[in-house]
Amino acid sequence: MRNGTAIARVPAVRKTGRVRQRLRRLDVKASPYVYVAPFFLIFLAFGLFPLLYTAWVSLTDRNLLDPATQFVGLQNYTDLLHDSYFWNAVRNTLAIWVISTVPQLALALGLAHLLNTKLRARTLFRMSVVLPQVTSLVAVALIFSQLFGRDYGLINYVLGHLGFHHVYWEAGRFSSWIALSVMVMWRWTGYNALIYLAAMQAIPDDLYEAASIDGARPMRQFLHVTVPMLRPTIIFTVVISTIGGLQLFTEPYLFEPLHYGATGGSDRQYQTVAMYIYEKAFASSQFKFGYASAIAWCLFLLIAVISAVNFFIVRRIRSAE
Amino acid sequence: MAAVAVPRPSSRRKHLSRRFHRAGPLTYLFLILIAVGSLFPLYWSLVVASHDNSAVSAYPPVLTPGHELWHNIHRLFNSGEVNVSFWTALINSTIVAASVTAAVVFFSALAGFAFAKLRFRGSKALMLTIVATMLVPVQLGVIPLYIEMIHLGWVNRLPAVIAPNLVTAFGVFLMRQYIVGAVPNDLIDASRVDGCHTARVFWHVVLPAVRPAAAVLGLLTFMNTWNDFFWPLIVLSPRNPTVQVGVSTLASGYVEDYALVLTGTFISILPLLAVFIVLGKQIIGGIMQGAVKG
Numbered sequence: 001m002r003n004g005t006a007i008a009r010v011p012a013v014r015k016t017g018r019v020r021q022r023l024r025r026l027d028v029k030a031s032p033y034v035y036v037a038p039f040f041l042i043f044l045a046f047g048l049f050p051l052l053y054t055a056w057v058s059l060t061d062r063n064l065l066d067p068a069t070q071f072v073g074l075q076n077y078t079d080l081l082h083d084s085y086f087w088n089a090v091r092n093t094l095a096i097w098v099i100s101t102v103p104q105l106a107l108a109l110g111l112a113h114l115l116n117t118k119l120r121a122r123t124l125f126r127m128s129v130v131l132p133q134v135t136s137l138v139a140v141a142l143i144f145s146q147l148f149g150r151d152y153g154l155i156n157y158v159l160g161h162l163g164f165h166h167v168y169w170e171a172g173r174f175s176s177w178i179a180l181s182v183m184v185m186w187r188w189t190g191y192n193a194l195i196y197l198a199a200m201q202a203i204p205d206d207l208y209e210a211a212s213i214d215g216a217r218p219m220r221q222f223l224h225v226t227v228p229m230l231r232p233t234i235i236f237t238v239v240i241s242t243i244g245g246l247q248l249f250t251e252p253y254l255f256e257p258l259h260y261g262a263t264g265g266s267d268r269q270y271q272t273v274a275m276y277i278y279e280k281a282f283a284s285s286q287f288k289f290g291y292a293s294a295i296a297w298c299l300f301l302l303i304a305v306i307s308a309v310n311f312f313i314v315r316r317i318r319s320a321e
Numbered sequence: 322m323a324a325v326a327v328p329r330p331s332s333r334r335k336h337l338s339r340r341f342h343r344a345g346p347l348t349y350l351f352l353i354l355i356a357v358g359s360l361f362p363l364y365w366s367l368v369v370a371s372h373d374n375s376a377v378s379a380y381p382p383v384l385t386p387g388h389e390l391w392h393n394i395h396r397l398f399n400s401g402e403v404n405v406s407f408w409t410a411l412i413n414s415t416i417v418a419a420s421v422t423a424a425v426v427f428f429s430a431l432a433g434f435a436f437a438k439l440r441f442r443g444s445k446a447l448m449l450t451i452v453a454t455m456l457v458p459v460q461l462g463v464i465p466l467y468i469e470m471i472h473l474g475w476v477n478r479l480p481a482v483i484a485p486n487l488v489t490a491f492g493v494f495l496m497r498q499y500i501v502g503a504v505p506n507d508l509i510d511a512s513r514v515d516g517c518h519t520a521r522v523f524w525h526v527v528l529p530a531v532r533p534a535a536a537v538l539g540l541l542t543f544m545n546t547w548n549d550f551f552w553p554l555i556v557l558s559p560r561n562p563t564v565q566v567g568v569s570t571l572a573s574g575y576v577e578d579y580a581l582v583l584t585g586t587f588i589s590i591l592p593l594l595a596v597f598i599v600l601g602k603q604i605i606g607g608i609m610q611g612a613v614k615g
Contacts, residue, residue, distance in 0.1 A: 024518070031519035032441035035431045039488045040447075043454060046485035050462030050469065057465055114352055117344040127601040128356035130608065134597045135363065136548035138565045139586045142572055143362045146369065146579055152378045154365070190359065191608065198609035243458055250550050258573055274460075274551075281464055282555055289464050296461045303458055 058294035064287035076294035089276040097245035100181035108189050112196035129190035140187050141254035148179045173269040183251045192237050199233035246303050249274040273299045370584040377579045393584040405559050410567030418546040424487040425542045426535045433496025434527045455490045481556040492538050499534035537607035564589045
């Protein structure tokens with residue numbers, strides 16, 4: 001049937017054939033670009049453009065309440081250098097980042113090591129370890145804020161029973177940092193452990209064989225085979241935690257009772273840089289978009305610098321060996 | 322007594338079969354402790370949500386669930402004492418997460434297909450660019466993004482939280498990796514010989530083959546979108562919130578009603594918990610896959 005119709009239409013096929021061929025070539029050439037275009041269009045419109053435009057807005061005195069925007073040059077940045085609230089926020093952010101990241105990654109490494117054994121109920125353990133990752137930041141922040149409550153929080157109750165004084169977690173600088181770090185660690189340790197676990201399982205068997213022939217016991221194998229082989233993965237997790245940790249917002253924002261000010265406590269004891277951006281731009285009706293953009297751009301630079309330093313340090317370690 | 326004799330040969334075997342040594346009792350102890358630590362805060366939210374608010378200040382604290390859960394849920398959804406419409410929040414979050422998930426999976430499969438199987442100039446550079454964007458903290462562009470939304474007239478409307486999330490670099494990357502291995506070149510060539518244009522190849526050959534990866538990507542995307550907070554907080558108001566904004570608004574009332582706040586919190590994590598219990602294995606697989614290849 002099909003053959004028959006095709007033969008009957010030979011002349012037509014020749015003419016449309018050329019058009020078809022051209023269409024076909026166009027299809028082969030253009031399709032890939034059409035297929036990857038959505039990503040780039042949306043990323044440009046809602047990702048890259050706003051980020052770059054932040055740099056421009058930071059050079060103006062743009063304010064949502066005042067339509068007349070003026071170019072002010074580096075004024076916002078010089079103001080920022082003398083803004084003690086800004087430096088306070090930088091200090092808090094860096095401190096919370098270190099306190100939450102270092103123990104978290106160490107714990108994750110140990111946890112991955114434990115999970116990388118012949119285990120009964122393996123899936124169950126893995127699931128319980130990733131469960132916090134499924135929980136939203138908002139839920140984590142609200143649940144833990146209650147647990148860290150001064151008068152009725154469970155943590156203070158347990159401390160009291162162990163013979164310690166109650167801690168007013170939210171009010172102190174260091175104690176609030178600890179509380180926030182616990183929230184971050186609770187949500188992310190299992191996730192990082194799974195990433196390490198995946199990388200551990202990709203380490204070739206012969207390395208362990210060689211090590212055990214050399215008489216290395218499990219602990220030594222862990223330190224001298226597993227950890228060095230995991231280095232790229234460790235870099236990956238450090239970079240990811242840096243980018244995430246320096247933008248910390250939700251936990252401290254919701255840790256504050258009645259949280260509308262985004263000031264991070266009465267003494268700004270745990271206000272992070274991201275919170276300070278939010279405070280200047282959106283909370284407390286200031287709408288200082290120019291100034292807030294300057295803060296955002298500084299945070300961006302800070303993240304870039306710290307990531308570069310991380311990278312540099314890790315490379316130094318590698319070449320030193 | 323016989324048990325004493327057992328460890329020796331087995332520990333020797335462990336020595337030789339090096340890596341997957343059997344987990345000892347200490348390992349189990351640690352893992353159980355960590356599992357309990359992971360579960361407890363969630364359990365705790367249920368405990369508080371199922372009691373009267375006065376139970377929060379009970380001494381010693383109540384550690385078992387009570388009978389007030391339905392009452393608290395009723396208060397959350399129906400009464401005038403709540404400063405946010407929780408129904409609206411749930412419906413909004415469902416709409417946002419569903420549309421973002423559908424778009425991310427579709428666009429990622431499309432781009433992943435192009436990068437995995439089609440030849441075009443600049444493909445390597447473009448793929449590298451996409452991977453590099455994962456390292457750009459775009460959240461820092463919120464202020465101009467907000468200005469954009471004002472111009473588009475989307476402030477306080479759902480498109481504002483949908484549009485910026487329609488694609489993710491992680492999605493494209495995951496799909497590319499998967500399609501490279503899962504779709505044989507022969508199959509694509511054969512369908513081309515049959516006269517399929519590229520879009521048909523994508524629709525009839527690639528899309529059916531990527532279902533497993535699409536499921537994982539879809540799950541992770543749905544979770545992330547459902548849990549997103551910073552941007553929705555900025556661009557939406559408590560009158561038209563997502564679940565996360567709604568829950569956080571609950572916590573900003575002038576009376577600290579922990580029972581109500583944690584009821585909202587508990588309900589906000591319930592859909593994800595349900596998904597996780599059913600599909601946890603796939604989610605774990607997704608995280609681990611992304612890790613190895615990332």
